[in-house]
Amino acid sequence: MSTGKLLYAQSGGVTAVINATAAAVIETARSHRIKVLAARNGIVGVLREDLIDVGKESAATLRALAHTPGGAFGSCRFKLKSLDTDHAHYLRLIEVCKAHGIRYFLYNGGNDSADTCHKVSLIAKEYGYPLQAIGVPKTVDNDLAVTDACPGFGSAAKYTAVSLLEASFDVAAMAESSTKVFVYEVMGRHAGWLAAAAGLAGHGPDEAPHVILFPEVAFDETRFLDTVKATVARVGYCVVVVSEGLRHDDGRFVAEAGGKDAFGHSQLGGVGPHLAAVVKDRLGFKVHWTVPDYLQRSARHLASKTDFEQAQAVGRAAVEYAVAGMHGVMPVIVRQSDAPYRWKIAPAPLAKVANHEKKMPKSYIRRDGYGITDACRRYLAPLIAGEAAPPYGKDGLPRYARIKGVPVAKKLPPYPL
Amino acid sequence: MSTGKLLYAQSGGVTAVINATAAAVIETARSHRIKVLAARNGIVGVLREDLIDVGKESAATLRALAHTPGGAFGSCRFKLKSLDTDHAHYLRLIEVCKAHGIRYFLYNGGNDSADTCHKVSLIAKEYGYPLQAIGVPKTVDNDLAVTDACPGFGSAAKYTAVSLLEASFDVAAMAESSTKVFVYEVMGRHAGWLAAAAGLAGHGPDEAPHVILFPEVAFDETRFLDTVKATVARVGYCVVVVSEGLRHDDGRFVAEAGGKDAFGHSQLGGVGPHLAAVVKDRLGFKVHWTVPDYLQRSARHLASKTDFEQAQAVGRAAVEYAVAGMHGVMPVIVRQSDAPYRWKIAPAPLAKVANHEKKMPKSYIRRDGYGITDACRRYLAPLIAGEAAPPYGKDGLPRYARIKGVPVAKKLPPYPL
Numbered sequence: 001m002s003t004g005k006l007l008y009a010q011s012g013g014v015t016a017v018i019n020a021t022a023a024a025v026i027e028t029a030r031s032h033r034i035k036v037l038a039a040r041n042g043i044v045g046v047l048r049e050d051l052i053d054v055g056k057e058s059a060a061t062l063r064a065l066a067h068t069p070g071g072a073f074g075s076c077r078f079k080l081k082s083l084d085t086d087h088a089h090y091l092r093l094i095e096v097c098k099a100h101g102i103r104y105f106l107y108n109g110g111n112d113s114a115d116t117c118h119k120v121s122l123i124a125k126e127y128g129y130p131l132q133a134i135g136v137p138k139t140v141d142n143d144l145a146v147t148d149a150c151p152g153f154g155s156a157a158k159y160t161a162v163s164l165l166e167a168s169f170d171v172a173a174m175a176e177s178s179t180k181v182f183v184y185e186v187m188g189r190h191a192g193w194l195a196a197a198a199g200l201a202g203h204g205p206d207e208a209p210h211v212i213l214f215p216e217v218a219f220d221e222t223r224f225l226d227t228v229k230a231t232v233a234r235v236g237y238c239v240v241v242v243s244e245g246l247r248h249d250d251g252r253f254v255a256e257a258g259g260k261d262a263f264g265h266s267q268l269g270g271v272g273p274h275l276a277a278v279v280k281d282r283l284g285f286k287v288h289w290t291v292p293d294y295l296q297r298s299a300r301h302l303a304s305k306t307d308f309e310q311a312q313a314v315g316r317a318a319v320e321y322a323v324a325g326m327h328g329v330m331p332v333i334v335r336q337s338d339a340p341y342r343w344k345i346a347p348a349p350l351a352k353v354a355n356h357e358k359k360m361p362k363s364y365i366r367r368d369g370y371g372i373t374d375a376c377r378r379y380l381a382p383l384i385a386g387e388a389a390p391p392y393g394k395d396g397l398p399r400y401a402r403i404k405g406v407p408v409a410k411k412l413p414p415y416p417l
Numbered sequence: 418m419s420t421g422k423l424l425y426a427q428s429g430g431v432t433a434v435i436n437a438t439a440a441a442v443i444e445t446a447r448s449h450r451i452k453v454l455a456a457r458n459g460i461v462g463v464l465r466e467d468l469i470d471v472g473k474e475s476a477a478t479l480r481a482l483a484h485t486p487g488g489a490f491g492s493c494r495f496k497l498k499s500l501d502t503d504h505a506h507y508l509r510l511i512e513v514c515k516a517h518g519i520r521y522f523l524y525n526g527g528n529d530s531a532d533t534c535h536k537v538s539l540i541a542k543e544y545g546y547p548l549q550a551i552g553v554p555k556t557v558d559n560d561l562a563v564t565d566a567c568p569g570f571g572s573a574a575k576y577t578a579v580s581l582l583e584a585s586f587d588v589a590a591m592a593e594s595s596t597k598v599f600v601y602e603v604m605g606r607h608a609g610w611l612a613a614a615a616g617l618a619g620h621g622p623d624e625a626p627h628v629i630l631f632p633e634v635a636f637d638e639t640r641f642l643d644t645v646k647a648t649v650a651r652v653g654y655c656v657v658v659v660s661e662g663l664r665h666d667d668g669r670f671v672a673e674a675g676g677k678d679a680f681g682h683s684q685l686g687g688v689g690p691h692l693a694a695v696v697k698d699r700l701g702f703k704v705h706w707t708v709p710d711y712l713q714r715s716a717r718h719l720a721s722k723t724d725f726e727q728a729q730a731v732g733r734a735a736v737e738y739a740v741a742g743m744h745g746v747m748p749v750i751v752r753q754s755d756a757p758y759r760w761k762i763a764p765a766p767l768a769k770v771a772n773h774e775k776k777m778p779k780s781y782i783r784r785d786g787y788g789i790t791d792a793c794r795r796y797l798a799p800l801i802a803g804e805a806a807p808p809y810g811k812d813g814l815p816r817y818a819r820i821k822g823v824p825v826a827k828k829l830p831p832y833p834l
Contacts, residue, residue, distance in 0.1 A: 014590045016583075041593040070586025077595040158813055165814060166433075166715040169487025173431045176458040178494040182711065201814070273687060273708075290710040291690075294599065298583040302718060304813060384813035389806070396575055396721060396801035397582060397618070 004103025004130075006322065008054075009039035009046060010138075011109030011116070014071035015152025016159075016300040017311035018138050019401075021108055022073070023066035024315030025136070026054055029104075032323050037100065037408055042076035043107070043116060047089060047417050049096050049410045056406035064401035066312070067390035069300035072403050075109075080116045083123060090123045092415050097124075097131050099411040104132050104322040108315075110139035110150070114330060115354035121328040135330035135350050136318045138311075140297040142193035145356035146348040147332035149383050151314055152297065154307025157197030158384035159299040160186055163292065165201040168208030168239045171288070175237035181228060181279050182239045183289040184209070185272030187296060189245040192216050192360050194296070197380055198241040199372035208239035210370075213275075215245030216360055217369040219254050224275075225282055227370065232285060240279075246271050301398055305386025306341065317345040341382030421520025421547075423739065425471075426456035426463060427555075428526030428533070431488035432569025433576075433717040434728035435555050436818075438525055439490070440483035441732030442553070443471055446521075449740050454517065454825055459493035460524070460533060464506060464834050466513050466827045473823035481818035483729070484807035486717035489820050492526075497533045500540060507540045509832050514541075514548055516828040521549050521739040525732075527556035527567070528772055531747060535767035538745040552747035552767050553735045555728075557714040559610035562773035563765045564749035566800050568731055569714065571724025574614030575801035576716040577603055580709065582618040585625030585656045588705070592654035598645060598696050599656045600706040601626070602689030604713060606662040609633050609777050611713070614797055615658040616789035625656035627787075630692075632662030633777055634786040636671050641692075642699055644787065649702060657696075663688050718815055722803025723758065734762040758799030 006029045010018055022038075029036045036054040039045035045052075052073055054062075065072055080086045097105065107117040114135045121133035137144050142153035164184055171182045186194040192214035202208050210231045213219060231238035246254045255271035276289035310333055317331035329347040336342040364376035372380075390398040423446045427435055439455075446453045453471040456462035462469075469490060471479075482489055497503045514522065524534040531552045538550035554561050559570035581601055588599045603611040609631035619625050627648045630636060648655035663671045672688035693706035727750055734748035746764040753759040781793035789797075807815040 010590070014587055044594055068586065069583045071590030073590075074593055075590045076593060077591070161814060162718055163712050163716070165817065166486045166717055167711040169485065169817060170431055170711045170715040173427070173488030173492045174494070176491055176493060177461055200812070270690060273690065288710050289708070290712055291706070291708050292712065293705050293707040294584040294587045295580050295707055295709065295712075298587040299580070300583055301579055381812060385811065386813060387806075387809055389804075392804055394802065395617070395798060396803060397578060400582065400586065 005035045005037055005101050006104040006106065006319070007037050007039060007046070007097065007102045008106045009042045009108065010071040010073055010075040011042040011107060011113035012075060012077065013140065013297060014075050015138055015140050015297050016069045016155040016303050017151055017308050018108060019068045019070070019072050020066045020308055020311040021136055021138065021151060021315035023062060024312040025106055025319055026062055028316045028319035032319065034104070037102065038073040040405065041074035042078065043080065044076045044078050044417065045074065046096055047092055047415055049412050049415065051100065051408040053406045053408050057403055061401045061403060064399060067300060068400040069298040072401065079112050080119065083119055090119065093120055094124060094127055094129050094131065095412060098129060100408065103130060104134065106134050106136055106318050106322070108136040108138050110141065110144060111355055111357060114144070114350050118328060118350035118354045121350065132322050132327035134318045134322050134327065135353065136314055137330055137332060140194065141188060141191060143191045143358045144353060145358050146353050148335040148343060149310065149333055151307060151311035153193060154304035154310070154383035155299065155302065156194055156297050157380060158304040159296050159302045160194050160197045161200040161384055162302060164198045164209055164239070164241065167290065168201065171237050171239060178286055179288045180232050180237050180285040181287045183272045183276045183287065184239065184241045185289070185291045186241060186243055188215060188243045190215055190357060192243050195241050195243040196360060196364060196372050196376055197384065200377065200380055200384060206235050209241045210235065210238045211240045212371055213240065213242040213246050214360070214365060214369065215243045215247060216365060218249035219246050221278065225279070228279055229283055240275065242271050242275055244271055300390055303388045304384045305388040306383055308388040313345050321347055338378045338382065341385065422452045422454055422518050423521040423523060423736070424454050424456060424463065424514065424519045425523045426459045426525065427488040427490055427492040428459040428524060428530035429492060429494065430557065430714060431492050432555055432557050432714050433486045433572040433720050434568055434725050435525060436485045436487070436489050437483045437725055437728040438553055438555065438568060438732035440479060441729040442523055442736055443479055445733045445736035449736065451521070454519065455490040457822065458491035459495065460497065461493045461495050461834065462491065463513055464509055464832055466829050466832065468517065468825040470823045470825050474820055478818045478820060481816060484717060485817040486715040489818065496529050497536065500536055507536065510537055511541060511544055511546050511548065512829060515546060517825065520547060521551065523551050523553055523735050523739070525553040525555050527558065527561060528774060531561070531767050532771035535745060535771045538767065549739050549744035551735045551739050551744065552770065553731055554747055554749060557611065558605060558608060560608045560775045561770060562775050563770050565752040565760060566727065566750055568724060568728035570610060571721040571727070571800035572716065572719065573611055573714050574797060575721040576713050576719045577611050577614045578617040578801055579719060581615045581626055581656070581658065584707065585618065588654050588656060595703055596705045597649050597654050597702040598704045600689045600693045600704065601656065601658045602706070602708045603658060603660055605632060605660045607632055607774060609660050612658050612660040613777060613781060613789050613793055614801065617794065617797055617801060623652050626658045627652065627655045628657045629788055630657065630659040630663050631777070631782055631786065632660045632664060633782060635666035636663050638695065642696070645696055646700055657692065659688050659692055661688055717807055720805045721801045722805040723800055725805040730762050738764055755795045755799065758802065
C-alpha cells in the first residue's frame with residue numbers, strides 16, 4: 001500500500017467518455033488504497049492549488065460519473081510553454097504536489113497535454129521529487145500519435161455517422177419539392193477523422209454522404225459545385241459533409257470565425273453555412289445545413305461501446321502503470337485485428353506522443369477526394385460498434401452526475417495566474 | 418371486408434416517428450384486408466399518379482418502418498390553394514382515386530395538410546365520389562390546433578432537452594479558461610414549443626439553459642446582453658436557447674436566410690450564429706454555437722416512447738375511423754391527466770384543425786420572458802418520457818428501412834405539374 005496521493009486532471013476539449021476514464025482512475029486507485037485528488041479545471045487548478053477531494057463524492061455520484069459527458073472536474077485550455085519560458089509554473093506544480101503528498105500525476109488530454117505531462121515528468125526528475133507523471137489519452141479529434149484510436153473519438157464518430165444517416169433520410173423525403181442539398185459541418189481542425197466517420201453512414205455512390213470535404217484535400221469550388229449538381233441530377237438530392245478545417249489550396253481556411261484560442265489556433269466554425277450559401281446562390285437549390293458543434297463530442301446518449309470500454313481501460317492502466325513504478329508514459333490502444341476487432345493496452349513513452357499529430361493516411365481518402373476507402377472503413381468500423389446507453393430517469397432525461405467538488409484546504413500562498 | 422383501397426400520403430417536414438404512423442396505418446388496414454397504396458412525395462405523387470404498391474414491400478421492411486426516421490414514401494411542400502383557384506388539381510385528385518378504386522385517403526401532415534385534406538373531403542362530396550378523407554397529425558412544431566400534442570414533437574423535444582443537457586456539461590467544463598457562452602438554435606417558426614422543451618434540461622436559475630429566446634417575446638438586445646453578462650458572472654458560463662423565429666418588436670425576424678418556401682414562408686436559419694457573434698463582439702466572451710437543423714427532427718435514435726406510441730395510435734385510429742365510415746376528421750390526442758400522464762385518441766373535425774395555429778399559452782413563459790413556467794413543465798414533461806431505441810446492427814448503426822417503392826401501373830394520361 002502506497003501513502004502517496006494521486007492527482008487527476010482533465011485538459012482540452014472534453015468528450016462523451018472522459019469521465020468514464022476518470023471513474024476508472026478513481027476506482028482503480030481506490031482498489032490500491034490510493035487517495036485521489038482532482039484538479040479543478042485541469043492544470044490551472046493545480047497551479048492555483050484548487051484541488052477537489054474526490055473521497056467526498058458519494059458512491060452513487062462516482063458510479064454515475066462513468067456515463068456522464070463533459071469534464072466533471074473542469075478542463076482547461078492553458079498550454080504550458082517550454083521549461084525555460086514557464087519555469088516558474090513548472091516549479092509551482094512540483095510545490096503543489098509536494099505540499100499535498102502527491103506522488104502520481106495523471107493528466108487526461110490530447111497532444112498539448114501529453115507535452116505538458118512529459119515536461120512535468122522531466123522537471124520532477126530534475127528536482128529530485130519522486131512524482132510519476134502519466135498521460136492518459138483523450139480527444140475527439142483522434143489525432144494522437146502511437147495509439148490506435150483516442151478515447152472520445154469513437155463516440156463522436158458514432159454520433160456523426162448516426163446523425164448523418166438520420167438526416168439523410170429526412171433530406172431524401174423532402175427533396176422532390178423542397179430541400180435538395182444538405183450540408184453537415186463536423187469538427188476536425190487539421191485531420192479529417194470525424195469527416196471520414198460520416199462516410200460510415202452510406203455504401204456506394206448513391207447513398208449519403210455523397211461528398212465529403214476533408215481538411216487534407218484542398219477545396220476546389222468549381223469541381224465541388226459540379227459534383228453537387230451531378231449528384232442532385234442522379235440521386236435527387238446531395239448530402240455534403242465538410243470539416244471545419246477545410247482549406248483553399250493556398251492554405252487559408254475556407255471559413256474563419258476570426259478569434260484565436262489559448263494555443264494560438266484560429267477559432268473556426270461556419271464553413272457549413274458558407275458552403276450552403278454558395279450552393280444556393282450558384283446552383284439555386286434549396287439548402288439546409290447543420291453545425292452540431294459541442295453536441296457531437298458530448299452526446300453520451302449515443303456513446304460507442306468500444307469507445308466507452310477503451311476510455312475505462314486507459315484509466316485503469318494509467319493507475320496500474322503508476323503503481324508499477326512507471327512514469328513519463330501513456331497507456332495507448334494497440335489494435336491486434338480489425339474483424340473481429342481485438343485490442344490491448346500498452347505503455348508508450350510520452351515523448352513519442354507529445355506534439356505529434358496523427359494525420360489521416362492518404363490511403364483512407366478515395367481517389368476523387370470526396371469519400372473514404374475500404375481501408376478507412378476497416379479502421380473506423382469497430383470504433384463505433386456497440387451501444388452504451390446511459391440510464392434514463394422517469395423525466396425522459398439521462399441520469400447524469402454533478403459532483404459536489406469539495407475543495408481540499410490550501411497549504412501554500414496564492415499563486416498569481 | 419371492403420373492396421376499396423386506401424391511399425396514404427405524407428406531407429410537410431418529416432419527423433422521427435411519421436413512419437411509425439405509416440407502419441400503423443398499413444398494419445391496421447391489412448387487418449381489415451384493405452389494400453394500401455402510398456403516394457410518392459405526398460400530394461404531388463397523387464397528382465402525378467405516382468403511386469407505390471405497399472403490398473410489394475417485405476414484412477421485414479414494414480416492421481423496420483416503425484423505427485425508421487424521415488418519410489419513407491417521400492413528402493412534399495406543395496400547398497393546394499382554394500377550391501376555386503386550384504379546381505383542376507382537386508378534380509385530378511378525384512380522378513386518380515377513381516381510377517385506382519381508392520375509397521380512403523389518409524393525409525399525414527400539419528396545418529396545411531389538414532386544410533388540403535379538408536378540401537379533398539369537400540370536393541369528393543360535391544362530385545358524389547365516395548372518398549373518405551382523413552387527416553393524420555404530424556409536426557415537430559407542435560402547432561396543430563385541438564390535439565394535445567403533435568406526433569413528432571415529443572421526440573424532437575426529447576432530442577432538444579437531452580442535447581442541451583449534454584452540451585451544457587461540456588460548456589461547464591470549458592468555461593474557466595475557454596468557452597463561456599453557448600448558443601443553441603432550435604426550430605419553431607412562430608411558436609416556441611421546441612425552445613420551451615430545451616427548458617426541461619434544467620431546474621432553477623443556475624442550471625442551463627439560462628436564457629431562452631422565444632418567438633413569442635420580442636427580442637431586446639440590450640436586456641439580453643445584460644442577462645448573459647450577469648449569468649456568466651454568477652454561474653461562470655451562460656447557455657442560450659434561441660428559436661429560429663425570434664423577432665424584433667417591429668415583427669422582423671432577427672435573422673432571415675432570405676428565401677421563401679412553397680408556402681410563402683421565409684426560409685430561416687442562422688439566428689444562432691448571429692447572436693453568437695453579437696455576444697462575442699459586445700461582451701468579448703469566447704462563444705460556441707450549434708444549429709442542429711434536421712438532426713432535431715430526424716433523431717429516431719432518441720425518440721420519446723410517448724411520442725412513438727402516439728404516432729402509432731393516430732395511424733391505427735385513422736384507419737378505424739375510415740372503416741367506421743367517418744370522413745373529414747383527424748384523430749387527435751386528448752390529455753386526461755398530467756401525472757400520471759393519461760391520454761386517449763378521439764376524432765376532431767378537420768375544419769377545426771385546418772389553418773389554426775396553436776401558440777404557446779402566455780402562462781407557459783416565465784415573467785421575465787427567458788424561461789418556462791411550472792405549468793409548461795407539467796405539459797411538456799410526459800411528452801419526452803420513455804425511450805424507444807431502434808435496433809442497432811453490428812456496424813454500430815440503427816437498422817433503418819429503405820423501401821423498394823414498386824410503382825403501381827398508371828391508368829390515366831400524364832398531368833402537367
